[in-house]
Amino acid sequence: MGDIILTMKGIDKSFPGVHALDHVDLEVRKGEVLALMGENGAGKSTLMKVLTGIYKKDEGTITYEGKEIEFENPRAAQAAGVVIVHQELNMLSHLTVAQNIFIGREIMNGQIINDEKMNEESVKLFQKLGIEIDPKEKMGNLTVGKQQMCEIAKAISHDAKVIIFDEPSAALTEAEIEELFKIIRDLRDKGMGIVYISHRMDEIKVITDRVTVMRDGTYVGTLITKDCTKDDIINMMVGRVIYEDPKTQSAVAKDAPVVLKVEHLNAGKMVRDVSFELHKGEILGFSGLMGAGRTETARALFGADPKEGGDIYINGEKVTINTPMDAVNHGIGYLSEDRKRYGIVVGKSVAENTTMATLKEFMSGLFINKKKEDEVAWKYVESLKTKTPTVDTEVVNLSGGNQQKVVIAKWLTRNCDILIFDEPTRGIDVGAKSEIYTLMNELVAQGKSIIMISSEMTEVLRMSDRIVVMCEGRKTGEIDIAEATQENIMQLATQRN
């Protein structure tokens, strides 16, 4: 490990309503791999965006190669040798590998682009990385892994001194990860400073030299990787004060009837052989890190995405669900994590949104029976305590919590007995949150059953009767609420093959 190349000190950044970074420190040395870890929303990505000039910091200093600097934009950072290899690849699939690497700084021969020279230079870069990719191949024809290698090649061709990998392994196969690690070690040995953002505990142990942990926008601490255990890191990641009382005991009798049984559900890479049961009146929490496959499981179950296999039983009876319409007809409602995109039509009124899934019942001949529609909408506004001046108010004017209630009303009009809540309180303020929680408890008390996908540990612990934990598309465990702790959930959530 060499000298310090990059120091971020006291970095503070606020967005309206959120204190995203609270005086965070970070230190990168030449010839080391530094892991940057934290739960979802801990502020890792924000910190890197501040570093590379995508966001402006409110306070703090960045010292790079001994000079205090502030990059104007990613391009300036790049020019200085600080580059990010993004999780979502910035590639031009129609151009060749070499053309991608040199985009914006083509090697010219007069007015004509010298593609041959660019190909040669690319081969040299790949040789440096010890990989073999045909520079003349179209980028779009490469595997995701190879594309990532090209991104890295592009990064080092900028003469990079600090390379940030943002969850690079998320879409890679085991073999590709091996290759990636080899390259990262190579780069490290050549004296570059590497920041490695990942959730994968095992990788952290294998590839990194030090671990910096962040939590809730604050700097928690830095450990030497080889001197610490996985548990040490997990404790640092989740070690916050729990301000919501977790449920201590399941409210559901052990012999409550099973309303939904899913067996060996498979759908793409993100849903692999998932099986679980949902009891009547139960809130079944789905926990896991971002990209664990929870939403994908719900979407496959709901018929929104194609399934490759698996059986679904409702009240003991085997059913076929190929489209959302099938799911709704079987009494399953899905409240999307992305309300604005899938849940509500913001430009329409509360009443229109409420009856959207059941419009047939509100028709008088060819026309919509507005009176009946309003009556039903009012009924749900009152029962769910939705704060809206009238049912004709456009949903866009409501707060997030109240929008969520409109979505719930929509599914209740369909008499859905099984409700899937995907991140039910995302983007909702604390007060509204507890209202949604109360509502969910009322719903299960009425005999409905809920699957709740949540990335908030406290929410999972407070609401669930039982918790299913997923990691990389697989169910890694199931914990009764009585035994659940943040630590054992996090263990399962990071348990890889």
Added chain:
Amino acid sequence: MKKKVLSALLSVAMVATLLVGCGGSSAPAAESAPAEEAAPAEEAAAEEAPAAAEGGFHFELVSKGFQHQFWQAVLQGAQEKADELGDTMNFVGPNSESDIADQVQMFNNAINANPDAIGLAALDTSALLDAISAAQAAGIPIVGFDSGVPDAPEGAVLANAATNNYNAGILAAEETFKLIEDKLEAGAVIGVLSQDAVSQSVGDRGLGFIDKMAELVSGKGLTVDVTGNEKFVNETKATVTAGGDVTIDVKVPAQVTAELSQTDCLNLLNTPGIICVYGSNEHSAVAIVSANETVGTVGKDVVGIGFDAGATLKGAVRDGVLAGAVTQAPFAMGAATVELLHKAAMGESIADVDTGCTWYTADNMDEPAIAVNLYD
């Protein structure tokens, strides 16, 4: 240019008053331009109004557009007649002959202007039926011109000032026959180019030509076959012998584009035995001229016959590429239309007027009586 773009934008916004003053700043105010025409005409009429005791009527004329210069001559004839009678008129037309909806809009606007009578050359009668009833309800008399208002409801149109297109086709056949009589023999092919198989006027000109030509050829003791477009084959009144001595081949393009008509003509010119090509309107006749620039046989081995006028056709007739052409009398048509409108506004009873047509060749096209109908 920027100014023009701006003014064009404005003009597009004023769809209804499409031709109201615009980018004209750069171009001299041409006498025949409809844009400039309307305004001065009204002024002129206002000045003359006291003099013409029975005058002072206002007419709306809805034409098929100004795409073909034919309409400029109609406009001119109408304008001169209106000035003479002390009436005012507003002459409009859609951008192209396929803009049926635009014409309906224009006709509705014409009714809303509450004129004393409306002149109409319908693109599509069925699309105009509602508007025609509205005009009837408002008590505004309608006079048809050019192709008139085919299949109009009984009593909707008081009279038509129009060329009898079937007769015009006959005239073309008679004059053509004189030129090809010697070449008629078994295996001869006579080509007919028709812009479309829908428009009544173009259809009649084709059928008049085909029927008369078949009759004249039969008179020489030869049998006749009509081939090509289904409409013409089915509707001709001629005695048809399959595989007859002389073939009349009718071509209609899939779309009204210069390219397809030119291809059709070339197809005819390449047909063995071709002795004559007849283009039944300006569009088709121009196609003969441009196809000939590739083949070069028209005016030599093949007799080319046109219809209507325009700079290209006139030049081709003068150069001898086209042996001759039939022209309608657009100037007379415009005048006759306004005369009918005037009488209708006075409450007089009126009857159809055949505004006639003329055969012109390089020899007679400069005679004043003919030249007045040969618009550029």
Added chain:
Amino acid sequence: MTDKEKKGGLSNNPIVKKIGGQRLVVIFVIVALFAFFCAKSPTFRQYSTILNLLDTSYYVTYMAIGVTFALITGGNDLSVGTGMVCYSLIGGYVVTKLGLPIGVGILLTVLCGVLMGILNGFLVAVMELPAFIATLCTMMIARGMGSICTKSQSINWPQASSAQGWFRSLFKITVGETKYPLGFLWVIILVIVMSIILTKTKPGRYIIAIGSNKEATRLSGVNVIKWHMLAYIICGFFTGLAGLAYGATFQTVAPGTGAGLELDAICAAIIGGTSMTGGSGSIIGTLLGVFIMSLLKTGLPFIGLQANWQQIITGIVLLVAVLIDVIRSKQAKRA
């Protein structure tokens, strides 16, 4: 480029390289159609027919080359059809009605195209309007403007026999008794030049990059607005050339027409392998696409097919071409 073709002896020849893959299918279709029409119609297999086929294809070719650039950026240009007629009307108007020299008419025709290209480029690249909407509007503007500038009269470009008729020889030259399709030479030259620009120079590279992933291109430090706009200016320039070719070929230009011709051009580009979703396309492919369209338009009437059937067949060909595009982009996504 598949491995099979790479092994071919001609693989070092850049033109053959460019042709590869799907374009070979297109070439095969052209040859097959041509052979079919020749076999079916004696009047088709004549020099004058070929001459006419080329003659009537110039204006579509220029429009199609232009629109290929717009398509590659992931956009479109619907204004090329009415635009072409509009520029031809304006150019012809100043020559025949205002009596200006033919050279002025030619320059003005092309200039109008370039100006419209700037307008389209401004709307799409700077104002970020969807290309479909922006050019739909300018399509209508062009249509109205042509009528206004010529006072709604049809325009006759100078006759071949007149003193100013020489410009028409640029497209079809008569040597002795024989006429030669000189315009085809310009088409070939421009196709080669534009191919090089598209594949071998920065403007072309960035236009493809924008169509592939505009944001990634921007993050790579490329001035995307400039190059995006350039694509539309190139398109406008070629539409201006198309206006010239149209005036020279058909002589009479009627205002209010031209709507629908842009579809021929877009169709030709897509048959030639330009993706409707942007990011890929080739000028040679577009030229081949034009050939297919022109062959169909010329050949179908020659085999005595009724007008309605001609449209059906042309429609089917278009459909197949678009289907190939859709399947191709689906495969690309899967890869």
